Amino acid sequence: MRRPFTLLIAGVLLLPLAVTTGSAASGPAPGPITVDSVVPAPAEVVPSRAAPFRITATTVITATGAAVPVAEQLAAALRPATGHPLPVRAAGGPAIELRLNAAADPWLGDEGYRLEIGAGGVALRANRPAGLFAGTQTVRQLLPPQIEATSVRRADWTVPAGVIRDRPRFPYRGAMLDLARHFHPPADVKRYIDEISRFKINYLHLHLTDDQGWRIEIDGWPRLTTVGGGPGTGVRGLGGGHLTQDDYRDLVRYAAERYVTIVPEVDMPGHVNAAQVAYPELTCDGVAPRPRTDIRVGYSSLCTGKEVTYRFAEDVIRQLAALTPGPYLHLGGDEAHSTGHADYLAFEQRVLPLVARYGKIAYGWQEIAEAPAATGAVIQYWAATRDSPPVAAAAAAGAKVVLSPADRTYLDMQYDLLTPGGLHWAGTIEVDAAYGWDPATWARGVPAEAVLGVEAPLWSETLRDYGRIEFQAFPRLPAIAELGWSPRAAHDWTSFRERLGAYGRRWTRRGVHFYRSPRIRWS
Amino acid sequence: MRRPFTLLIAGVLLLPLAVTTGSAASGPAPGPITVDSVVPAPAEVVPSRAAPFRITATTVITATGAAVPVAEQLAAALRPATGHPLPVRAAGGPAIELRLNAAADPWLGDEGYRLEIGAGGVALRANRPAGLFAGTQTVRQLLPPQIEATSVRRADWTVPAGVIRDRPRFPYRGAMLDLARHFHPPADVKRYIDEISRFKINYLHLHLTDDQGWRIEIDGWPRLTTVGGGPGTGVRGLGGGHLTQDDYRDLVRYAAERYVTIVPEVDMPGHVNAAQVAYPELTCDGVAPRPRTDIRVGYSSLCTGKEVTYRFAEDVIRQLAALTPGPYLHLGGDEAHSTGHADYLAFEQRVLPLVARYGKIAYGWQEIAEAPAATGAVIQYWAATRDSPPVAAAAAAGAKVVLSPADRTYLDMQYDLLTPGGLHWAGTIEVDAAYGWDPATWARGVPAEAVLGVEAPLWSETLRDYGRIEFQAFPRLPAIAELGWSPRAAHDWTSFRERLGAYGRRWTRRGVHFYRSPRIRWS
Known part of the structure; x- marks a missing residue:
């Protein structure tokens, strides 16, 4: 059973982000976006009941200009466990697309990002490369924990659908x-x-x-x-x-x-x-x-x-x-x-x-x-x-x-x-x-x-x-x-x-020697 | 190889108490008295080249009056590993004899003791039962470390020959x-x-x-x-x-x-x-x-x-x-x-x-x-x-x-x-x-x-x-x-x-959880 997860959005809305209990679970298809392993918690999360994005052998990562180095780092992070080539290209699809905003979104500032995930792709937007980098860390945490493996694993490489808008509280x-x-x-x-x-x-x-x-x-x-x-x-x-x-x-x-x-x-x-x-x-x-x-x-x-x-x-x-x-x-x-x-x-x-x-x-x-x-x-x-x-x-x-x-x-x-x-x-x-x-x-x-x-x-x-x-x-x-x-x-x-508690599996998979606090139920 | 051990006697004499190096060792017979495992160090130790005392199936522990409870404790400590009956009696031999001095030896005070060990027996003397008890702790430490076992062991149950006179520095x-x-x-x-x-x-x-x-x-x-x-x-x-x-x-x-x-x-x-x-x-x-x-x-x-x-x-x-x-x-x-x-x-x-x-x-x-x-x-x-x-x-x-x-x-x-x-x-x-x-x-x-x-x-x-x-x-x-x-x-x-370092084996044998300090060469 997965426990319901709720998150305040912009301090106002309280939304259930995942209610996939035993009875509500609908087979292998994932439910709406969850941020079960996302630390720190994003500022705003809007779940969607749409189908998730799935990383496959044909997925590409698209970026141009200053976004390319961030895209290359994301590709390098995702290739070992998925075994997929994940080429970084200027265009194409289905894609995880990293793009710098042509006109800055003031809400995002220098480190914020916007992440929109649907079956057709993942669109990551930011004003600055630092924001893209922050967004890619969220993407990694939205994938199953097997993504941390250094060799090919069989897993359902999906990113659940929804929209995340995020920025830091303190600089x-x-x-x-x-x-x-x-x-x-x-x-x-x-x-x-x-x-x-x-x-x-x-x-x-x-x-x-x-x-x-x-x-x-x-x-x-x-x-x-x-x-x-x-x-x-x-x-x-x-x-x-x-x-x-x-x-x-x-x-x-x-x-x-x-x-x-x-x-x-x-x-x-x-x-x-x-x-x-x-x-x-x-x-x-x-x-x-x-x-x-x-x-x-x-x-x-x-x-x-x-x-x-x-x-x-x-x-x-x-x-x-x-x-x-x-x-x-x-x-x-x-x-x-x-x-x-x-x-x-x-x-x-x-x-x-x-x-x-x-x-x-x-x-x-x-x-x-x-x-x-x-x-x-x-x-x-x-x-x-x-x-x-x-x-x-x-x-x-x-x-x-x-x-x-x-x-x-x-x-x-x-x-x-x-x-x-x-x-x-x-x-x-x-x-x-x-x-x-x-x-x-x-x-x-x-x-x-x-x-x-x-x-x-x-x-x-x-x-x-x-x-x-x-x-x-x-x-x-x-x-x-x-x-x-x-x-x-x-x-x-x-x-x-x-x-x-959910994140702990990621540390375990990459061999990080962390303290298994008795205050946490490690999954 | 056993390392030479020296001890100051009454702060004046420096005597080699055991020089049983590889070349000097004379087969299975033990050398003169050593205090290799005796902690705290006795005040005076006079080694002897005489044969040691050996605890056997016929050994008795002799004591009368107020010495009896101390003798009983010593017997209880020595019986499990030796497997010998070690009865506590008023007289007999060969014996570990515990006796309170009829006339107090002022040097010994309330807690001091005198221990004389030869092939024929062990004579432990003190003014008070506390001194006898202290002396029995020394006797235990003079025996091989196997004496700490809680069931019968094969060992050479000898106490090396010599004289120890001992008393505390502080009350x-x-x-x-x-x-x-x-x-x-x-x-x-x-x-x-x-x-x-x-x-x-x-x-x-x-x-x-x-x-x-x-x-x-x-x-x-x-x-x-x-x-x-x-x-x-x-x-x-x-x-x-x-x-x-x-x-x-x-x-x-x-x-x-x-x-x-x-x-x-x-x-x-x-x-x-x-x-x-x-x-x-x-x-x-x-x-x-x-x-x-x-x-x-x-x-x-x-x-x-x-x-x-x-x-x-x-x-x-x-x-x-x-x-x-x-x-x-x-x-x-x-x-x-x-x-x-x-x-x-x-x-x-x-x-x-x-x-x-x-x-x-x-x-x-x-x-x-x-x-x-x-x-x-x-x-x-x-x-x-x-x-x-x-x-x-x-x-x-x-x-x-x-x-x-x-x-x-x-x-x-x-x-x-x-x-x-x-x-x-x-x-x-x-x-x-x-x-x-x-x-x-x-x-x-x-x-x-x-x-x-x-x-x-x-x-x-x-x-x-x-x-x-x-x-x-x-x-x-x-x-x-x-x-x-x-x-x-x-x-x-x-x-x-x-x-x-030598004493450590005794802790190990009786299951004491001690710190194996790297400053000590544990034997």
Whole structure:
């Protein structure tokens, strides 16, 4: 028996999208459109009783111009399991047609899409390639889970009939990966990009530096990576490494092909022990501290009274800005417990504007909110409390806020105290807790208009290998993705739980190591 | 190949106790006495080249008077694997002879023993039954690991020849088990007593009450256990329960037979949420708080301005004192963050003396040190720092101190961040960290004379079942036991690591779920 599925459309209409219970089921022919496995939930779904579209050996994917790369990616995703050739052509049929609107549809914006599915074809429309890409992720989720197989499967390759109109609630839907505490090679970061982009996550924030490791090559400061690229919190040879600038450029390119924008972070003035081990002149006494592999925080600080500190910061900011096509450059700023408060504010007043000088928007953890320069920045709210008067004040003065409350979005928190790996300093976070909050109203005093979006950080103290990244991220990352993408009125735990339970088969089929939460009935 | 084993005797002589390398080995006959598996290390070991004692079908265990129950326990421990009858008799031979000294040997004190082993017999002498019991634990560890089997095994049941003279460094060597966060039934507590008494642990501190549960029946306050005996931090029906007064008496008796003294703890004025759920009059506003299952601390407080608080405290103290033959009654006193500081001191000044009124010695976590009444008490040092001026001042004024530094002795801390279960707020603790400190000099300003001993607390937030108790306790509990029992000069990581590695086979044979630390070469 399939359970009835309902979805709010534009927050007004409540429609039963699938009522294919045992008695109502009509043989092998699928019913009207269902979004059983679609995560995040689309903004509007209008089911149809018409016949579905069926992918066959004669199906083509049509696209021209800027739509072609997206079409090629869709074809590559659908060919292995279907075994069909699915050529990408300018025209033809029966087709999955990807087309950019000649005149922009204002409702769709840059990332929205419209999907119309009938027996004759699938028409996907968007203003921009990012919207087409989002729409293709929905198409993949509308197909049976066997579509995830890497070799030919027998299945009914139908896409149910109906119309979906969809767009994101917030422009920023991020994931963060900490490469400092355990370095993970570019191939693993790409696998993570593959997975998160399926859920319409559009920013990947890379935490590139911390006390235990410095992971990005900086010209003129070679020891940052040759000395500072050690094991992080890793043991027995795990955890070390760094990205060359070529590696970083390649990651940026790979992510952009999936409409994910890389946000680089270099954390300062705290969390700099690895840099100071490499360059002792960055300490006030000029003495190199010992390398650290423990998980403590708050003990290191750049020397805010030395000019070399600002030469260092500007070199790093200038090079990262040049390497990064995306709009944001994250300067950390958190937990600088060993920097005097006045020194901290003076430091931020001097370095935050450097980001703008090199053409980027400054971004930092919420502690930067007290610096006047933060009013032009993006502030990442991470406290496990709903009150931060400095953030509220900065938002009132013009700052944008990304919500990453630690007790809801930190993917490194354990699911419960017995799940292996992860920390629990902000509590444990089961998938229902990750889902059960509203980014627009969470931080008291921060109005919805100031909220740029949400982000799910994944700190890597316990992430010894890629499997542990997946285990911590899934299924909580899709919860955060839905909070960021889907309209508030579509947020519904019962619906999400059902869709996630159905989605699990897709992870299983492609070998994703996810946490089988007891709160979910996995199908 | 067996590795050479050396041990300091009385801190002066360094003797090779076993040099049975490949070339020196002389066939199946064992060499001189070795203490390869003896944990904690005995104070003095004098090996002999004489023939060993062999347990055979004709061996008897001889004992009279108060030595008989200890002899019966030894016989019961040796019969299953040897298959020999090992009758306990007043006289006869060849014998393992247990005898209380007619005239006390001052060096041995109450818990020391002398063990002389030759081909003709084993002579175990002590001033008191507790010393005989300690000596029988050493005898068990001198036999081959097959002795742990529960059915007949073929092995060379020899005890190597030599003389051991042994006594504890500190009079208090404790383990603590938290029954509040997860209740564990008496049968599991007894299994834990069996295991810890092998390592000459002589106190078991039971943390009977906390925010999440109240686990001891108190006459006149029935709701403490009927309402307050809930799941603790447990889920899905686990974690609930309580001890009746009869259960508690039975545990006290069972422990005493193994020379383990129960120390009951009722925690106040904080950590009392479960009591307040049951009896809202214990709050200042008279309103029942919600039951708690999370792991937070510091939010609850008895109302120090109400007389009912002191009636409650006195009822509990009077009944526990009557139920407890041991000298100590622990009143908690930790983390009372919701009690005003002056109120806290006034509360302790009033309740600590109640313990003496009912014939016991007051005992509390280190926060009590600031109350003047604590100078007559035992103070349990738990901070993960080596400085506590209030504890130093109380010790100077006469208080005794038990060392339980959280970053060394808390068995609920994870071994590393990836071991399942356990917390890590005080850091991770591998077995070498648990072993590598000295209780006599750890707390700055607390002189060695003020140190009563050591204790290894095991908080139960993650202890869903008995296997998890074992996993957290072993092999770290033996490390703490050796710090508490063996002379300072015998503390040696290399030696401990070798003996622990050999001991592991005994845990394996009796099915103890221990952590196979990568720092140990398990044989």
